[in-house]
Amino acid sequence: MAPTASTPPGEPSAAPRPEGRVAGLLLAAGGGRRLGGRPKALLDHRGRPLVEHAARVLRDGGCDPVHLVLGAAADAVRARADLSAYGISENPDWQQGMGTSLRVGLAALAGSGAGAVVVSLVDQPGIGAAAVARLIAAYAAGADLAAASYDGRRGHPVLFGAGRWADIAASAEGDRGARAYLQRHAAALTLVECSDIAAPYDIDTPEDLHRLEQAPRGRDGGDGE
Secondary structure (H helix, E strand, O other): OOOOOOOOOOOOOOOOOOOOOEEEEEEEOOOOHHHOOOOHHHOEEOOEEHHHHHHHHHHHOOOOOEEEEEEOEHHHHHHHOOOOOOEEEEOOOHHHOHHHHHHHHHHHHOOOOOOEEEEEEOOOOOOOHHHHHHHHHHHHOOOOEEEEEEOOEEEEEEEEEHHHHHHHHHHOEHHHEOHHHHHHOHHHOEEEEOOOOOOOOOOOOHHHHHHHHOOOOOOOOOOOO
16 A cells, blocks of 8 residues: 655645544446446446445445435436445436536535545446455545555545545536546545556446456455355
């Protein structure tokens, strides 16, 4: 794991803390435009909707509570997927981009008492619970801004300390989500290398669909299956 970066002036402090509650936030509102309008949450993954797998990854990685943001085909997702163990919000503005879902999710978790949140995307089935657990360990060691990295390059999931949520929500827009915030605060970001346990591919186009049958890296397969 990469060491925690020193905290520059004006940044929230990052002191070692006992491992506490870290929420999970799954962004699952997209309509799958490049998949011909097939919402990614409803893609088949080993016989079940992909959203179930993605939510379970957060739970099995140690997140509590786990909250989902739905958007496209939200009624169908609720009907087909077993999401009874999770909180759910619907984003009526999902077509405006991932930033709107991030704002909805952070607002929903504001009263949860969690000290941090791990944010993941529904369309990355190659990232399993081991990567989530590694980010939570970084938080326990003192990081309040962290991201999984793959051969040194920042990726998902990402972790935000609760003291950062308001600023992140204010800056989230379009499909960039928290990217602008992460770029501005790069000096405070802890990169947590996960290339040995996860693969950060996206399911974006029909050519990617075969990857839904690939198992995540890691000893536990990411979801216990």
